[in-house]
Amino acid sequence: MPASPVRVAVTGAAGQIGYSLLFRIASGQLLGPDQPVILQLLEVTPALGALRGVVMELEDCAFPLLAGVTTSDDANVAFGDAEIALLVGARPRSKGMERKDLLEANGAIFTVQGKALSDNAAAGIRVLVVGNPANTNALIAQQSAPNIPAERFTAMTRLDQNRAKAQVAGKVGVPVTEVRDLAIWGNHSATQYPDLFHATVGGRPAMDVIGDRTWMEKEFIPTVQQRGAAIIEARGASSAASAASAAIDHVHDWVLGTGDGGWVSMAVPSDGSYGVPEGLISSFPVTCAGGQWSIVQGLEIDEFSRGRIDASAAELGEERAAVRELGLIG
Numbered sequence: 001m002p003a004s005p006v007r008v009a010v011t012g013a014a015g016q017i018g019y020s021l022l023f024r025i026a027s028g029q030l031l032g033p034d035q036p037v038i039l040q041l042l043e044v045t046p047a048l049g050a051l052r053g054v055v056m057e058l059e060d061c062a063f064p065l066l067a068g069v070t071t072s073d074d075a076n077v078a079f080g081d082a083e084i085a086l087l088v089g090a091r092p093r094s095k096g097m098e099r100k101d102l103l104e105a106n107g108a109i110f111t112v113q114g115k116a117l118s119d120n121a122a123a124g125i126r127v128l129v130v131g132n133p134a135n136t137n138a139l140i141a142q143q144s145a146p147n148i149p150a151e152r153f154t155a156m157t158r159l160d161q162n163r164a165k166a167q168v169a170g171k172v173g174v175p176v177t178e179v180r181d182l183a184i185w186g187n188h189s190a191t192q193y194p195d196l197f198h199a200t201v202g203g204r205p206a207m208d209v210i211g212d213r214t215w216m217e218k219e220f221i222p223t224v225q226q227r228g229a230a231i232i233e234a235r236g237a238s239s240a241a242s243a244a245s246a247a248i249d250h251v252h253d254w255v256l257g258t259g260d261g262g263w264v265s266m267a268v269p270s271d272g273s274y275g276v277p278e279g280l281i282s283s284f285p286v287t288c289a290g291g292q293w294s295i296v297q298g299l300e301i302d303e304f305s306r307g308r309i310d311a312s313a314a315e316l317g318e319e320r321a322a323v324r325e326l327g328l329i330g
């Protein structure tokens with residue numbers, strides 16, 4: 001018997017990321033080739049016309065797994081019985097803006113959507129926040145959703161992980177599949193720390209294979225930290241297809257498990273692991289099984305890594321204080 005469809009809510013569905021994401025969800029890349037889905041799309045009222053066009057295109061793909069599509073400008077409707085919510089809708093930063101500038105502009109969206117999820121989503125709801133500043137927006141939504149377990153709110157750093165893997169694979173000339181256990185720590189921002197000390201390339205310690213600490217410090221880390229800005233500079237718009245691809249990876253692995261694929265990076269509520277203050281939604285290396293994530297424990301953190309993890313956690317603490325000041329969380 002075919003599985004019953006899973007309701008997947010997507011906000012900002014008529015935006016750039018939405019335009020890549022929806023087609024990949026509907027084709028089975030999010031939840032696997034045997035799982036039908038119903039897309040529940042949320043947009044602001046003025047974008048509903050454009051969203052109608054996207055829905056027409058979804059219909060025109062005749063995806064066998066797409067069991068239905070709904071659209072709404074009301075979060076209470078769009079999140080009804082949803083089991084997965086991808087919170088993409090938010091204003092992207094433009095040239096010269098830092099993510100912090102978006103806190104006030106986008107934060108308010110996530111109080112409303114957190115409450116709407118809490119009131120309307122299915123009991124098993126899992127939430128990925130993509131809209132920036134993603135970590136702190138996830139915190140705002142979580143704090144506005146008293147009926148949803150805190151650990152169901154996550155933010156996306158998988159794009160950073162994928163970028164970091166590609167940089168390493170390019171540097172040493174191996175396929176990306178050879179690069180494993182590459183963790184992103186902290187905030188999805190310029191303070192994030194892509195950690196090569198625990199990564200492997202072809203089963204060997206990545207730093208031994210790379211053999212170039214200066215490259216790691218002076219090129220690799222800044223390139224990954226600044227990749228979003230570099231894409232905005234080059235494209236005149238923020239990353240979209242790669243962001244959608246990372247969102248697919250994040251939810252796929254969370255729901256279906258990481259198996260023997262090694263660690264992945266997810267921003268999840270800290271339990272105090274590795275000295276990251278409890279409650280901050282910070283990126284860690286995690287593994288997933290049975291629909292649950294767990295932070296990889298017992299890693300040795302040297303002084304270099306310690307300083308970078310602490311700096312990114314400090315930035316997340318400042319963002320939390322700022323949204324508290326704005327009255328967006330208690």
Ligand SMILES: NC(=O)c1ccc[n+]([C@@H]2O[C@H](COP(=O)([O-])OP(=O)(O)OC[C@H]3O[C@@H](n4cnc5c(N)ncnc54)[C@H](O)[C@@H]3O)[C@@H](O)[C@H]2O)c1
Nearest residue numbers: 012014015016017043044089090091092130131132159243
């Ligand atoms: N975490 C990451 O790695 C990552 C990567 C890339 C982009 N982003 C972020 O994702 C967000 C979306 O990017 P984009 O390029 O798709 O932007 P976009 O401007 O093309 O699309 C955003 C869409 O969200 C809609 N929207 C705005 N407020 C909304 C609300 N309250 N409810 C529902 N929809 C709403 C807009 O109408 C628009 O269609 C931005 O915040 C961007 O910075 C995050």
Ligand SMILES: O=C(O)C[C@H](O)C(=O)O
Nearest residue numbers: 093132227228229238239
């Ligand atoms: O950097 C941005 O503002 C967009 C996005 O978060 C990215 O990393 O590409």
